Amino acid sequence: MILYLTGRAEVVDEYDNKLIRTVSTSYKLPKILRLFQNHKISLNVKFTRMNVFFRDQFQCQYCSIKLPVHELTFDHVVPVSQQGATSWENVVTCCKECNGKKGSKSLKTSGLVLKKIPKKPRWSPELCLRLSDDDPLEWWNFFPEKIAS
Numbered sequence: 001m002i003l004y005l006t007g008r009a010e011v012v013d014e015y016d017n018k019l020i021r022t023v024s025t026s027y028k029l030p031k032i033l034r035l036f037q038n039h040k041i042s043l044n045v046k047f048t049r050m051n052v053f054f055r056d057q058f059q060c061q062y063c064s065i066k067l068p069v070h071e072l073t074f075d076h077v078v079p080v081s082q083q084g085a086t087s088w089e090n091v092v093t094c095c096k097e098c099n100g101k102k103g104s105k106s107l108k109t110s111g112l113v114l115k116k117i118p119k120k121p122r123w124s125p126e127l128c129l130r131l132s133d134d135d136p137l138e139w140w141n142f143f144p145e146k147i148a149s
């Protein structure tokens, strides 16, 4: 609603029977909003354990295995003992086996290879849309790969 009311998005479709009321007026609840391309939403994504896992898609950044959260850990690419920072650019999701191999070695010494260079994400996992069966059917039109499956 903030994006719509501040002119950064337009309503594509709305609910006929659901209203958002303010003190002075009411709006039909938008069902689908379209963001205007010339407005970028700058996000300051918090550096947290879960957000690192989301960025790396719950996948070890060395051997590519995907694991549940309780089987994952982190690795400092440049070890803390070598002044490596605890930051988006230096911490990656890691399986326990690769973490054991890497230890406090440098990347080069360990012989491990990173899947990709770690960066601060430009999206927020909290804003990622995941559809469920009770969401409006119209939303599925924007997820053609899911309709096909």
Ligand SMILES: [Zn+2]
Pocket: 060, 061, 062, 063, 064, 065, 094, 095, 096, 097, 098, 099
């Ligand atoms: Zn691994």
